[in-house]
Amino acid sequence: MFRELTLHDEKFLARITGSSVSQIRAYLNEPVSTPAFAEHLRNAREEFHKVAITSADLHARKVLFQYAAVRALRPECILETGIANGVSSSYLLLALQKNGCGHLHSIGLADPAFLPAGKQPGWLVPQWLRNSWQIHLGDAREILSPLLTRLQHVNVFIHDSLHTYDHMLWEFEAAYPYLNSGDLLCTDDALWNNAFNDFARKAGTPEARILHGVGFLRKIS
Numbered sequence: 001m002f003r004e005l006t007l008h009d010e011k012f013l014a015r016i017t018g019s020s021v022s023q024i025r026a027y028l029n030e031p032v033s034t035p036a037f038a039e040h041l042r043n044a045r046e047e048f049h050k051v052a053i054t055s056a057d058l059h060a061r062k063v064l065f066q067y068a069a070v071r072a073l074r075p076e077c078i079l080e081t082g083i084a085n086g087v088s089s090s091y092l093l094l095a096l097q098k099n100g101c102g103h104l105h106s107i108g109l110a111d112p113a114f115l116p117a118g119k120q121p122g123w124l125v126p127q128w129l130r131n132s133w134q135i136h137l138g139d140a141r142e143i144l145s146p147l148l149t150r151l152q153h154v155n156v157f158i159h160d161s162l163h164t165y166d167h168m169l170w171e172f173e174a175a176y177p178y179l180n181s182g183d184l185l186c187t188d189d190a191l192w193n194n195a196f197n198d199f200a201r202k203a204g205t206p207e208a209r210i211l212h213g214v215g216f217l218r219k220i221s
């Protein structure tokens with residue numbers, strides 16, 4: 001189903017996760033081949049249709065790349081900013097469930113602009129994926145740093161909250177010290193401004209690339 005990555009991209013994803021290209025390809029196909037998850041996506045699509053939400057892409061490639069990276073890396077702790085309906089959270093939690101380990105912390109505003117009336121951030125995440133999930137409602141500017149201090153170490157950090165240059169750079173700089181060598185920093189919409197490229201240059205890692213708009217950076221120190 002999924003053949004939009006070039007071999008070059010697949011090799012990059014495989015390299016930064018210590019996996020093989022064939023394994024990455026298998027992971028990319030996994031969510032739609034998981035009956036309960038595929039059914040959940042079908043139901044969610046109907047739900048979105050009813051409330052006329054067209055902005056959430058339930059089969060977004062960006063999320064699949066992150067899914068594959070999480071499957072390959074088997075992280076103990078993922079921290080994402082930007083929950084909205086919970087599309088990325090659902091995929092990340094499915095990856096953790098398949099891994100049989102790990103925890104997802106998601107920070108997000110309860111911003112009605114991104115949600116159907118009466119729904120809470122992350123409403124889309126099915127009950128059977130919620131065991132490994134902790135939601136932190138609030139502004140990342142206020143709660144990201146205290147949460148990082150509490151967690152002490154994050155294996156995968158994913159930005160998908162406010163996509164301004166200043167905010168993205170601020171989140172990257174806040175989270176990076178909490179990653180160890182080999183850990184991953186990702187960002188959605190990396191092409192909207194130069195924050196990811198500038199940060200990658202400053203971090204000095206050769207393992208940074210933007211795949212279909214998603215920035216991936218492997219910390220090497």
Ligand SMILES: C[S@@+](CC[C@H](N)C(=O)[O-])C[C@H]1O[C@@H](n2cnc3c(N)ncnc32)[C@H](O)[C@@H]1O
Nearest residue numbers: 082083084086087088108109111139140161162
């Ligand atoms: C692009 S959406 C996230 C999409 C989500 N990752 C998904 O896949 O469904 C961005 C979200 O970030 C939230 N947001 C914006 N600024 C924020 C901030 N400063 N702190 C926390 N969340 C923020 C918005 O309310 C919105 O829900």
